[in-house]
Amino acid sequence: MTDTSPRSDLHTDLWPAPYASGAVDATVTVPGSKSVTNRGLVLAALAAEPGWLRRPLRSRDTLLMAEALRTLGVKIEETVNSSSSVAGGPDGTGEAWRIIPAGLHGPATVDVGNAGTVMRFLPPVAALADGPVHFDGDARSHERPLHGVIDALRVLGARIDDDGRGALPMTVHGGGALDGGPVEIDASSSSQFVSALLLSAPRFNQGVEVRHVGAKLPSLPHIRMTVDMLRVVGAQVDEPETGGEPNVWRVSPSALLGRDLTVEPDLSNAQPFLAAALVTGGRVTIPDWPARTTQPGDALREIFTEMGGSCELTEAGLTFTGTGRIHGIDVDLSEVGELTPGIAAVAALADSPSTLRGVAHLRLHETDRLAALTKEINELGGDVTETEDGLSIRPRPLHGGVFHTYHDHRMATAGAIIGLAVEGVEIENVATTAKTLPDFPRMWTEMLGV
Incomplete structure (x- = not known):
C-alpha cells in the first residue's frame, strides 16, 4: 500500500477552501475531456x-x-x-x-x-x-x-x-x-x-x-x-x-x-461543481453536456440524483439542483471509479451511511485513494472505514483542518467539496488540480461568487 502520511516532498502551500454561506447558483464551463x-x-x-x-x-x-x-x-x-x-x-x-x-x-x-x-x-x-x-x-x-x-x-x-x-x-x-x-x-x-x-x-x-x-x-x-x-x-x-x-x-x-x-467537456471534472449544488441546495448548469457519451462522468446524473438532487438536460446543458438534503448511497462504482473521491466527500456530509463498492483498483491510482480518503476525512472528524473493495462512510459532524492531497487532483477537489459545508478546511497543494482541471481555484471561487 502506498504511504498516505504527509511527506516532506509534498507541497506545503495551503489553500483555504471557500465555505458556502448560501446556495450556489452558477453556470460553469468545464474544459475538455x-x-x-x-x-x-x-x-x-x-x-x-x-x-x-x-x-x-x-x-x-x-x-x-x-x-x-x-x-x-x-x-x-x-x-x-x-x-x-x-x-x-x-x-x-x-x-x-x-x-x-x-x-x-x-x-x-x-x-x-x-x-x-x-x-x-x-x-x-x-x-x-x-x-x-x-x-x-x-x-x-x-x-x-x-x-x-x-x-x-x-x-x-x-x-x-x-x-x-x-x-x-x-x-x-x-x-x-x-x-x-x-x-x-x-x-x-x-x-x-x-x-x-x-x-x-x-x-x-x-x-x-x-x-x-x-x-x-x-x-x-x-x-x-x-x-x-x-x-x-x-x-x-x-x-x-x-x-x-x-x-x-x-x-x-x-x-x-x-x-x-x-472534444466534449470533461464530465468527471464537472463533478465538484455538481456536488456544490447538492451540498448547498443550489443550482449549477454545465454547458454542452452531451446527450450521448461514453464518459464515466455521465453516471453523475443518476448517482447524485439518488443522493438527493435532480437534473435536467436541455440544449443549454445539464442543470443540477440540490434540495438541501444529502442522502447516503450504496453503489457499485467499478465502472466509474474515478468518481469515488467526490462521491465520498458528498457522502461524508449526508444524513445516512454510504457504501462505495467495486473500487479496489483505486489503491493503484495517483495515490492509494481509498487509504487517502479514509485518513483525510477521518482527520476532519469523519468515520470512514476501508473495505476489501471500497469504503464504508458513516456521517459525523466534521471540523476544519488540513486536507492532504498526495499529488492527486481528485483528492484536492474532494477536499474543496467538504470545505463548502465545513469551515476551516485547508487544501494542501491545490495546484495539483492542474493535472486535469487547470485554474480550478479560480473556477471554484467564481462559482461561489467570492
Missing part, C-alpha cells in the same frame, strides 16, 4: 493524414502527451485564443490542435509525469518507432502498474528493458513495426492496459486480439470510449458489446483517417 483529448492525440499521431483536435484540454496530462508525441516526431500545431474560456489552461487557451503525423523515431525520452494515459498509451506507439524510447516520470509513476502493457507488448514482438520491474523507468526498443496478433492480459488493475493495445493496434502487422483474463475489469466506459474513437477514425473493432466474445477485443490492421474531432 482529458480522456478524449489524449486518445485523440494518439489516434491522430498514428493516422495516415493530418487531423484536427478542437477544444482540447490543456492540462499537465495532455501537455505531457502532446510533448511526448512531438519527441517521437509528430507535429502538433496549436491555435490559441486567450480570450476564450472554453479550454482554459495555465499558459493560454487552446482552441484547436492540428496534428500532422510523421515517421515515428528515436532515440527519445518521454516524461510521463504521473499520467496513466501517457505511461500506458505510448509504449505501444514507441514500439512502432524507429529507435529506442526511454520512459520515466514522477516518483509515484514508478509505483503504478505497467506490467499488463509491458508483458503484452513482449508477446506481440516488442523488446523492452524494465529490469524485471513491470514498471517505470523502462526503454522500448522500437523496430519500426510490430507483429501484433493474439495476447492475453490481466487488466483488472487498470482498463488502460486494454485501451493502450487497442489504440495502436491498427498499425500492428496483424492487428491485435486482446483477451482479458482475471478479475472483473474496471472502468469499462473508458474501453467503450476507446472503441468508439477507433471506429470514428476508420478502424474495424469487434468487441463484447456488439456480439463479440466476452472480454475479447479484436482490431484489424488498417490505415487510420485524419479526422476533425471536437
Whole structure:
C-alpha cells in the first residue's frame, strides 16, 4: 500500500477552501475531456493524414502527451485564443490542435509525469518507432502498474528493458513495426492496459486480439470510449458489446483517417461543481453536456440524483439542483471509479451511511485513494472505514483542518467539496488540480461568487 502520511516532498502551500454561506447558483464551463483529448492525440499521431483536435484540454496530462508525441516526431500545431474560456489552461487557451503525423523515431525520452494515459498509451506507439524510447516520470509513476502493457507488448514482438520491474523507468526498443496478433492480459488493475493495445493496434502487422483474463475489469466506459474513437477514425473493432466474445477485443490492421474531432467537456471534472449544488441546495448548469457519451462522468446524473438532487438536460446543458438534503448511497462504482473521491466527500456530509463498492483498483491510482480518503476525512472528524473493495462512510459532524492531497487532483477537489459545508478546511497543494482541471481555484471561487 502506498504511504498516505504527509511527506516532506509534498507541497506545503495551503489553500483555504471557500465555505458556502448560501446556495450556489452558477453556470460553469468545464474544459475538455482529458480522456478524449489524449486518445485523440494518439489516434491522430498514428493516422495516415493530418487531423484536427478542437477544444482540447490543456492540462499537465495532455501537455505531457502532446510533448511526448512531438519527441517521437509528430507535429502538433496549436491555435490559441486567450480570450476564450472554453479550454482554459495555465499558459493560454487552446482552441484547436492540428496534428500532422510523421515517421515515428528515436532515440527519445518521454516524461510521463504521473499520467496513466501517457505511461500506458505510448509504449505501444514507441514500439512502432524507429529507435529506442526511454520512459520515466514522477516518483509515484514508478509505483503504478505497467506490467499488463509491458508483458503484452513482449508477446506481440516488442523488446523492452524494465529490469524485471513491470514498471517505470523502462526503454522500448522500437523496430519500426510490430507483429501484433493474439495476447492475453490481466487488466483488472487498470482498463488502460486494454485501451493502450487497442489504440495502436491498427498499425500492428496483424492487428491485435486482446483477451482479458482475471478479475472483473474496471472502468469499462473508458474501453467503450476507446472503441468508439477507433471506429470514428476508420478502424474495424469487434468487441463484447456488439456480439463479440466476452472480454475479447479484436482490431484489424488498417490505415487510420485524419479526422476533425471536437472534444466534449470533461464530465468527471464537472463533478465538484455538481456536488456544490447538492451540498448547498443550489443550482449549477454545465454547458454542452452531451446527450450521448461514453464518459464515466455521465453516471453523475443518476448517482447524485439518488443522493438527493435532480437534473435536467436541455440544449443549454445539464442543470443540477440540490434540495438541501444529502442522502447516503450504496453503489457499485467499478465502472466509474474515478468518481469515488467526490462521491465520498458528498457522502461524508449526508444524513445516512454510504457504501462505495467495486473500487479496489483505486489503491493503484495517483495515490492509494481509498487509504487517502479514509485518513483525510477521518482527520476532519469523519468515520470512514476501508473495505476489501471500497469504503464504508458513516456521517459525523466534521471540523476544519488540513486536507492532504498526495499529488492527486481528485483528492484536492474532494477536499474543496467538504470545505463548502465545513469551515476551516485547508487544501494542501491545490495546484495539483492542474493535472486535469487547470485554474480550478479560480473556477471554484467564481462559482461561489467570492
